[in-house]
Amino acid sequence: MNDSDIVIPNGAHIAQVRKSCGLTQAQLAKATGYSIRLIGKTEQGKGVRYSSLVAIADTLRRNGAESVCASQLCSDPETIARQFVEAYRWHEQNMISEVRHLISDDLQVFIAGDQTRIPFAGNYSGPEGLQQFLDRFFGLLERPDKNALTLKYYTNANEVVAYGTEFGRIKGSDTSELTWLSLLFRIEGGLVVRFEDYFDTAPAQARVEAFREKINAWDEEE
Structure with missing residues (x-):
């Protein structure tokens, strides 16, 4: 998978992991350097670049979701x-x-x-x-x-x-x-x-x- 590829996120899973880490969408957005709009877009299951999921996964791992990786956040x-x-x-x-x-x-x-x-x-x-x-x-x-x-x-x-x-x-x-x-x-x-x-x-x-x-x-x- 290339960072520039457009993938379909598993929105429900991303939201579940985010909440288990005690993060709001705003906090996740700030930690990744992305907008709240993009975080909302991923949790709605709309297409984003794979690099966005890499950054989200990295942030979730730093906040307690130790085993999560970008490929697990995809639903294509x-x-x-x-x-x-x-x-x-x-x-x-x-x-x-x-x-x-x-x-x-x-x-x-x-x-x-x-x-x-x-x-x-x-x-x-x-x-x-x-x-x-x-x-x-x-x-x-x-x-x-x-x-x-x-x-x-x-x-x-x-x-x-x-x-x-x-x-x-x-x-x-x-x-x-x-x-x-x-x-x-x-x-x-x-x-x-x-x-x-x-x-x-x-x-x-x-x-x-x-x-x-x-x-x-x-x-x-x-």
């Missing part, structure tokens, strides 16, 4: 999708706390695959449903290299598609597999309202079934 669809993916990359099963402010209470989640063959496939609702999916996913799989997730982003209005590959393996296995995946995000009002996860389901199903057969064989031997 691609930025939100990237934040979601980066939370998954680094925090995995615990990602929701990092992006809860970007997830709709009415979030709908679809994970491709045959539910009888892939335990985490299916439909989920709300942040709680997303957590249920993550628990099932990381209960079965692990990602040995968090940097191995490589995606390209394509945006059309309020929808973002992230397409690429990552390495993963079934827990207990020594072999990591390269899997392609395509992630669809639908963003409304600065929030993710729908998330769809498509991946190379046939090989994934085969790997799960092979692993189950191995476990069953071990059980029979005992």
Whole structure:
């Protein structure tokens, strides 16, 4: 993101963080060197330069919001999708706390695959449903290299598609597999309202079934 890029701020989140820091709009404006009008504009979700959000984030950090950064104050669809993916990359099963402010209470989640063959496939609702999916996913799989997730982003209005590959393996296995995946995000009002996860389901199903057969064989031997 370049400082001169025009971005759409997540106004409600900016106002929330400002208030948690005990600042009025006037105080935030004075501390950043901007006008009250510009602060009001960001909190109304109107387009501003990314450099403005950098300055606002710096000021909020100095006033107690230690973890806030400029990208977290954006609500343009691609930025939100990237934040979601980066939370998954680094925090995995615990990602929701990092992006809860970007997830709709009415979030709908679809994970491709045959539910009888892939335990985490299916439909989920709300942040709680997303957590249920993550628990099932990381209960079965692990990602040995968090940097191995490589995606390209394509945006059309309020929808973002992230397409690429990552390495993963079934827990207990020594072999990591390269899997392609395509992630669809639908963003409304600065929030993710729908998330769809498509991946190379046939090989994934085969790997799960092979692993189950191995476990069953071990059980029979005992």
